[in-house]
Each structure stands twice: as C-alpha cells, then as structure tokens.
Amino acid sequence: MGSASRQALASVQAELSALGSKVSLVTGQQLFEAAQLIDAQAQLRAALADPSADSSNKHALVTRVFSPCGEPTKHLLTVIVSHRWSSANDLIAGIEEVGVRAIVASAPESLSLETELHAFGTVVASDPELELALGSKLASAESRVALVQRLLGGKASAQTVVILRQLVAHPRGRRIPELIRFAASVVADQGGFTLALVSVAAPIAPEQLDRLRSALTHKYGRPVSVTVEIDPSLLGGMRVHVGDEVVDGTVSARLTDLKLQLAS
Numbered sequence: 680m681g682s683a684s685r686q687a688l689a690s691v692q693a694e695l696s697a698l699g700s701k702v703s704l705v706t707g708q709q710l711f712e713a714a715q716l717i718d719a720q721a722q723l724r725a726a727l728a729d730p731s732a733d734s735s736n737k738h739a740l741v742t743r744v745f746s747p748c749g750e751p752t753k754h755l756l757t758v759i760v761s762h763r764w765s766s767a768n769d770l771i772a773g774i775e776e777v778g779v780r781a782i783v784a785s786a787p788e789s790l791s792l793e794t795e796l797h798a799f800g801t802v803v804a805s806d807p808e809l810e811l812a813l814g815s816k817l818a819s820a821e822s823r824v825a826l827v828q829r830l831l832g833g834k835a836s837a838q839t840v841v842i843l844r845q846l847v848a849h850p851r852g853r854r855i856p857e858l859i860r861f862a863a864s865v866v867a868d869q870g871g872f873t874l875a876l877v878s879v880a881a882p883i884a885p886e887q888l889d890r891l892r893s894a895l896t897h898k899y900g901r902p903v904s905v906t907v908e909i910d911p912s913l914l915g916g917m918r919v920h921v922g923d924e925v926v927d928g929t930v931s932a933r934l935t936d937l938k939l940q941l942a943s
Contacts, residue, residue, distance in 0.1 A: 714774040824844045876920040903921075
C-alpha cells in the first residue's frame with residue numbers, strides 16, 4: 680500500500696475500535712461484499728476512489744448503493760471513502776482488510792483465529808494438488824469457495840471460514856500461501872500482537888522458544904505469538920518470518936550461499 684493508503688487505514692482502524700460491540704461477523708461479511716461490488720463495477724470504483732471528488736457526494740453514493748447493509752458497515756464505508764487512497768486497488772484492499780479486522784474484533788476472546796489459519800495453511804502446503812485447486816484461475820470462485828466449505832465445515836470457526844472464503848474467491852493476484860499469511864498477520868495485529876512463523880528442522884526446547892519470543896517482543900515492541908513449523912529439509916538452524924521480514928539462519932540457506940560463492 681502507498682503512504683496515503685496506510686494513513687487512511689490507520690484512521691479507519693481507530694474508527695472500527697470506537698464502534699466496539701456494534702461490530703459483528705455480519706459487518707465483516709458485508710464489508711467483503713462491498714469490496715467485491717466496488718471491484719466489479721468500474722464506474723462505482725472510480726467514483727469512490729477519486730481523491731478530487733467531494734466527500735459528501737461519496738457519502739451519498741455509499742448510502743444509496745449499500746442501503747441494505749447494517750449501520751456499522753455503512754458507517755465504516757463512509758469513513759473509508761472519506762479518506763484519500765493511493766489507488767483504487769488500495770481502496771478495495773483496505774475495505775477487505777477492515778472486513779477481516781471487523782471479524783476479529785467481534786470474535787470471542789477464546790477463539791484463536793491465527794491458529795486455525797495456520798493449521799489450514801499447513802494442510803494446504805502439504806498437498807500441492809489442493810493448493811492448485813484453491814488457487815486455480817481456471818476454477819470458478821464458487822467452486823473454490825465450495826472446496827473451502829467442504830474442508831473446514833464443522834472443523835473451524837465461522838469467522839475463519841468466512842475469511843478464507845473471501846480470500847480464495849477474490850485473491851486479486853495473490854497465491855494461497857500469501858493469502859493465508861496476510862489473513863494471519865491482520866488477525867494478529869488486530870489482536871494487539873505480532874505473528875512470527877519459525878521454521879526449524881526439528882522441535883526446539885521450550886526454554887529456547889521462550890528466549891526467542893522474548894527477543895522478538897523486545898525487537899518489535901509488542902507481544903509476539905510464535906508459531907513453530909517443522910521442516911526437516913532445513914537440516915538445522917532457524918528461519919524466522921515476521922511480516923515481510925525474513926531472517927534465514929538455516930543450514931540449508933548457508934549451503935545454498937556457499938554453493939553460489941563457489942560457483943562465482
């Protein structure tokens with residue numbers, strides 16, 4: 680996202696927090712539907728994303744087009760279009776992210792959405808055919824959504840299913856692993872912590888994990904939730920993935936570097 684879009688998103692997040700218990704799972708679903716409609720209709724998208732357009736005209740358009748939606752949804756959409764976004768694509772991405780955040784904000788505290796998302800990501804990563812089916816451009820959005828429903832129906836929370844249904848139906852150029860990482864990072868951020876994915880060749884000792892969590896918390900200035908992924912192909916060492924930042928200290932990475940040095 681561009682700088683203007685990031686500032687806009689931060690303002691909308693504050694507005695979302697102010698709504699408190701008025702936000703529900705339905706709010707998130709309606710925001711997803713709004714993002715889909717705006718993305719599909721070029722004229723509507725251009726009108727709402729135009730930085731030179733009068734805000735009152737945008738508000739009136741939101742009220743007219745999204746009149747069936749609940750008041751929290753319409754309020755958030757009005758706030759969203761009031762801000763300047765770097766591009767129309769950023770506007771759509773922003774609405775989608777606010778939808779995810781609304782779902783997280785309305786979920787019970789006991790529900791660990793990031794754990795469910797990681798579990799789904801692990802299943803997909805272990806099955807190339809499944810990943811292909813979920814991300815195939817040849818398959819319809821409806822068939823991809825139906826596949827998510829079959830995989831997770833009765834096994835995951837309604838919140839996780841709604842988020843994943845949205846993302847596989849409207850990937851907007853993103854691959855399945857990227858979509859899941861995006862969702863997990865937004866879920867974590869909305870919950871007030873940072874998500875770290877740690878890949879190791881073999882299980883690590885609890886005390887080592889505690890030291891790592893403490894170090895990451897100190898580095899990022901907020902609580903860090905660490906998810907450990909076992910990957911024997913790494914041979915040894917550790918790879919830490921936080922947002923867009925990757926620190927790769929695995930043996931396999933060192934061997935690759937050594938081979939490149941020898942080749943040069």
